[in-house]
Amino acid sequence: MVRATTPGVRLLPNAITVLALCSGLSAVQFALNRQFLLAIGAIGVAAILDSLDGRIARLLDATSKMGAELDSLSDAISFGVAPALVLYVWQWDAERIGWVAALIFAVCIVLRLARFNTFLDVEKPPYANEFFVGVPAPAGGLLALLPLILEQEFHQGWWSEPVVVWIWTVAIAALLISRIPTLSLKSVKVPPRIVAPLLVGVGLLAAAIIQYPxxxxxxxxxxxxxxIPYSVRRYYWLAKHPEAWDVPPRERRAIRRARRGRARRLGLRPPRLQQVAGAARRAVRLPRNGNSDSLGRGYGPGTDGQGQRKRSWRRIGLRQRGGDK
Known part of the structure; x- marks a missing residue:
């Protein structure tokens, strides 16, 4: 049995990180030779290697501070500098405005990685570990190359116009440094009953990648x-429901269904925001004649207070229970 403290085992995750760094830098060399398909493939390989080095390090108990710093440096070059230079060579060669977009993207990647490193030592609620803050670096590097990917597959179109590529690059850079929560695949738990269908899906995905990469x-x-919209909604739902933080996905779905069913049983519906304030004031205003047993306006002798109360509650979107039925 190989001990996790042996130098060879501790070297393996760092070696994978260095390979990812070399793959990202090779993408620049491919772009300079106008081999853009190989450049896309090199950054894709760097993304795969980047997803493996941390998992292997934790599996072998070979994590180290040097490995964390090396991983951040590799990400900055492979998913920040390399995609920016590939796009510059492809679309904006010798154009100042294109170089501005490349600089913005590379700087945002570095800022995103610096923020990620500072968050490692910050105590967070349990549900926050299921999300990234902003788009992670590997996804951002590949998303920036999407116009180039479409151009390689479908030839030139509106997606390959310099202005469109410039706007797209800056928009992805903004997503990198944003605080939009995105799902982390590291925390995804697969239920045992869907393991077989998932493996079939992985096989179909592999066939699609081989035939139509x-x-x-x-x-x-x-x-x-x-x-991303689903991720944002899930993040804020979890923030409001602490009882769902440490339970499996099936119980979370049960909590969500139970709350929806309770809202239906109470007869509640979202009121119109522009009308609720005035309608609520009209519904709960006390009568001027001092009759405190009535709710609403104009209740007195000869007035149908029951019907007025029902109509007042309906105006703010509520339905009373009990004696008002």
């Missing part, structure tokens, strides 16, 4: 962008 990569990137 660029289309599969573009589809994966678009799907990643589409998940």
């Amino acid at each position: 660029l289309i599969a990569l573009a589809a994966a990137l678009l799907l990643y962008l589409a998940h």
Whole structure:
């Protein structure tokens, strides 16, 4: 049995990180030779290696401070500098405005990684470990290359216009340093009952990547962008429901269904924001004739207070229970 403290085992995660760094730098060399398909592939390989080095280090109990610093440096070059230079060579060669976009993207990647490192020692609620703050560096580096991927697969179009590529690059840079929560695959737990269908899906994905690599990569990137609204909604739902922080996904779904069912049983519905304030004041205003047993306006002898009360509650979108039925 190999001990985790042996030098060879401790060297393995750092060696994978160095390979990812070399792959990212090779993308620049491919771009200078106008081999953009190889440049995309090199950054994709760097992303795969980057996802492996940390997991292998934790699995072998070979984590170290040097490995963490090396990983951040590798990410900055492979997913910040390399994609920026690839896009510059492809679209904005010798154009000042293009160099500005490349600088913005590279700087945002470095800022994103610096913020990530500072958050490692900050105490966070349990649910926050399921999310990244902003788009992670590997996803950001590949998303920046999406116009180039589409151009390689479908040839030139509106997606390859210099202005569109410039705006897209700056927009992805903004997502990198934003505080938008995005799902972390490290915390995803797969229920045992869907393991077999998931393996079938992995096989189909591998076949799609082999046959249509660029289309599969573009589809994966678009799907990643589409998940962001769901991630934001899930993040804020968990923040408001501490009872769901440490329970499995099935129990979380049960909590969500129970709360929805309780809201239906109470007969509640979201009121119109522009009308609720005035309607509420009208509904709960006390009568001027001193009749404190009535709710609303104009209740007195000969007035149908029951019907007025029902109509007042309906105006703010509520339905009373009990004696008002």
